[in-house]
Amino acid sequence: MDYKQIQQQCEFDIYPKKDIVLVKGKDSFLWDENGKKYIDCMTGHGAASIGHCNEKVIEAIETQARNLITCTGSFYNNKRAVLMEKLVEFTPSGLNKVFLCNSGTETIEAAIKFARFSTDKSDFICAMRGFHGRTLGALSATYTPKHRERFEPLLDGFSFVPFNNYQELASKISGHTAGIILEVVQCEGGVYVGDKKYFQQVQQLCREKNILLIIDEVQTGFCRTGKKFAVEHFDIQPDILCVAKAIAGGFPMGAVICKDSVEPPVGKHGSTFGGNPLACAAAIASIDFMMENRLEKAATEKGDYLVGKLKETNLPKVKEIRHLGLVIGIELEEDVQPYLEKLMESGIFALNAGPTVIRLLPPLTIEYTELDVVIEQLIKVLK
Numbered sequence: 001m002d003y004k005q006i007q008q009q010c011e012f013d014i015y016p017k018k019d020i021v022l023v024k025g026k027d028s029f030l031w032d033e034n035g036k037k038y039i040d041c042m043t044g045h046g047a048a049s050i051g052h053c054n055e056k057v058i059e060a061i062e063t064q065a066r067n068l069i070t071c072t073g074s075f076y077n078n079k080r081a082v083l084m085e086k087l088v089e090f091t092p093s094g095l096n097k098v099f100l101c102n103s104g105t106e107t108i109e110a111a112i113k114f115a116r117f118s119t120d121k122s123d124f125i126c127a128m129r130g131f132h133g134r135t136l137g138a139l140s141a142t143y144t145p146k147h148r149e150r151f152e153p154l155l156d157g158f159s160f161v162p163f164n165n166y167q168e169l170a171s172k173i174s175g176h177t178a179g180i181i182l183e184v185v186q187c188e189g190g191v192y193v194g195d196k197k198y199f200q201q202v203q204q205l206c207r208e209k210n211i212l213l214i215i216d217e218v219q220t221g222f223c224r225t226g227k228k229f230a231v232e233h234f235d236i237q238p239d240i241l242c243v244a245k246a247i248a249g250g251f252p253m254g255a256v257i258c259k260d261s262v263e264p265p266v267g268k269h270g271s272t273f274g275g276n277p278l279a280c281a282a283a284i285a286s287i288d289f290m291m292e293n294r295l296e297k298a299a300t301e302k303g304d305y306l307v308g309k310l311k312e313t314n315l316p317k318v319k320e321i322r323h324l325g326l327v328i329g330i331e332l333e334e335d336v337q338p339y340l341e342k343l344m345e346s347g348i349f350a351l352n353a354g355p356t357v358i359r360l361l362p363p364l365t366i367e368y369t370e371l372d373v374v375i376e377q378l379i380k381v382l383k
């Protein structure tokens, strides 16, 4: 069957496509329909952080599928309870209340609504270069004009300030500010790591002015940066933490974890599939796997190893390498697309972060022998 042709005919043409039909994944690898094998440093933008088709996740989904697949949020549920307790335990202290949904953008939608409801204020301050999703609320918090154009007007009350600049942010605060929405590592925006002092000042300001600090860890959460959550690098405790992608071994899920002080809008928000028992079972297995295998430690060591090897090589095309654990950005002087194509031809999937940054999000479980292949190919194309 010509899958490519069928999709070309039937798919609403939203995603620019690579000319490959993927049919199988295992651990760090993906295979196309012709049996060609690739090392996956895209991992579905970080969703397959524990590798593709993790055995524990498969087992959990298989077992749960025989018990209960769907269950409305109006009832209590065994898997949901276990996952919520695990999330409260796994996330930074003080975050005690969980709302489950199905994607990253939905976590931001929920956070915006929770913050407006809880503070009775309307406005949000966000960062330039920030990315928070594609639905209209999350898009209102997203900076890049390319994503916003032709969808405006978006929500009122959102303003943008330069990342890592406390004075600019403080100057935008008003009596209407409900929340500040930030990533601690701007991933889509080019892999820019936040500054600890900046985040601590922002947190202090939020506490003084009764503003909610909303941190988007959709891409950085669950061990990727070398801590369970990237906020731990900065010693901050957000009022609302948004997570998704890696939470459930690649199964769709998002979670918003709030401090007790955030007032829940009872009966005013919801999701049919949020907290779906299959997704919960996958998430429980995935989080257990991360904890048992100390994946935060692996992310630090492997990130330092890869970046160290690149930095000790003379790569004239490379302007700067930025990273925190296994979120890696290699900035070039030029457009990265031709380099991504060359990497793909040599069996490595990598992605961009803006026009001039190659972004690597390998599985945290990647073997050193596989990392060596990635390093070798990167050096080959960047020399």
Ligand SMILES: Cc1ncc(COP(=O)(O)O)c(C=O)c1O
Residues within 6 Å of the ligand: 045, 103, 104, 105, 106, 131, 132, 133, 134, 183, 187, 188, 216, 217, 218, 219, 244, 245
């Ligand atoms: C930081 C961040 N927030 C939100 C989102 C949106 O997540 P989703 O694509 O699951 O809606 C993304 C997706 O890349 C992201 O990186």
